[in-house]
Amino acid sequence: MSDEMVQSIAWRRDFATGVGIIDDQHRVLINMLNDAAAKLTDQSTAEEIGRIVRGLLNYADYHFKIEERLIEDHGYARERSADAGSHLREHREFVAQVMEVGQRLEQGKRVTRDELVTFLIGWLTNHILHSDKILGAFLLDKRIGGSR
Numbered sequence: 001m002s003d004e005m006v007q008s009i010a011w012r013r014d015f016a017t018g019v020g021i022i023d024d025q026h027r028v029l030i031n032m033l034n035d036a037a038a039k040l041t042d043q044s045t046a047e048e049i050g051r052i053v054r055g056l057l058n059y060a061d062y063h064f065k066i067e068e069r070l071i072e073d074h075g076y077a078r079e080r081s082a083d084a085g086s087h088l089r090e091h092r093e094f095v096a097q098v099m100e101v102g103q104r105l106e107q108g109k110r111v112t113r114d115e116l117v118t119f120l121i122g123w124l125t126n127h128i129l130h131s132d133k134i135l136g137a138f139l140l141d142k143r144i145g146g147s148r
């Protein structure tokens, strides 16, 4: 096992959107990602990688639906259409990219552990710090979702 492997992603204070359900689900996603990073090695089989990828995709899909309902229900799509549009686009791109990894695995192509973990950690960090925090601020402004 090499020391240079991308190990984990830690919850950071600035990940907090202030919207309880979003933050709770982000913590679950971060835990799932850390589990994946810990379990995967360069010797992982396509089946193992596939199982982990499907688990992440299932939870991400559920989480995106919750966020997208908040986006629809509280005027974000209407009042901040550009932000809402790019937010939804990022969700769709994530799903498409993770599905593409699944397809490559099915075709017997190689997916390296670092490639996968680096992509997942990078995407989540960037999406939370930008799109989700902008959405969170909007919702909190409307007194929606704050739990702590």
Ligand SMILES: [Fe+2]
Pocket (backbone or CB within 6 Å): 067, 087, 091, 127, 131, 132
């Ligand atoms: Fe999001």
